[in-house]
Amino acid sequence: MSAIEINALRSSPEIREWLSEILIETVAHGGSVSFMHPLQAKAADAFWDDALAAAGREERIILGAWDGDVLAATVTLLLDCPPNQPHRAEIAKMMTRRSHRGRGIATALMRTAEQLAVRRNRTLLVLDTATDGGASGLYEKLGFTLAGEIPDYAFKPHGGLSGALFYWKRIGG
Template sequence: MPTFTIRPLGEAAATLDQLADILVEVVADGGSVSFMHPLAPEVARAFWAGSLASAARGERIVLGAWDGGGALLGTVTLLLDTPPNQPHRGEIAKMMTRPSARGRGVATALLAEAERLARQHHRHLLVLDTASDGGAGSLYERCGYQFAGEIPQFALKPHGGLSGTRIYFKLLAPSRGDAA
């Protein structure tokens, strides 16, 4: 039984502070989520402020997993702002779990909720990428994502050096009420 709840995140200052903290912590731990170490807290906070403003415009959904004491354990973003010829597609981005919360099912639960919301928004194809070195490929494969390919030397690792990226996709079964 999970000891956390998942909900969409808003622009409250406390939420922004916790999102910034988790981003700084994940990058310091080597997580390849588009930022380099050391990551200044104000840069992390500005990133999340922009992401949550985008969510308020309906362009994405930012989810958080919260423990019973109000601590943010993890987050994932479902990107919905796609080109006109791709209204059926969404993208999973910024999947992060605090190192201290790993192994508790947080990422799996966040991903399942993102998929549920994708179906609700009539998205039946999800795509994502993850670092080849130290990324979450095994998590995504366990959750039914299919490996599509790898691009070598795609991005810098947070502590330096290059890493490839692995591309995944998942076709979602339509939710009840959706046209097949």
């Protein structure tokens, strides 16, 4: 298997197509990433068009992990925090293609996102994940602390409510 290369994704029709494909696959298999199944390509494309435009304005960084010319995983670092929280950033849309899971790719992406946040003088990272079927194990392994759970926070992609677990981590100290 070839080495994984991580880089910041820039807007192009091809990149948008890769990102939409991962998002639709993730949602179809029950990943809680803000959308319901079935996620239409048009809605996925619209989401990534906006997200990539925000990345172009440096309000966020959308990282991609490439296995050759296949986008294997992505994570977003949200930098556009309110004026009284310039030290904070948020992790979102952590998704690894099913064919590439269990190989440490999400871990590598999270570490890169953290380094980039530190370089932008961020000292606090936050994220949330579904209680039911989320990725709390991954985040706890990466040193995030659980702040708490909010019950019935969001619907799972195939229906039924799940709580959400909120995590934080001090970085760059």
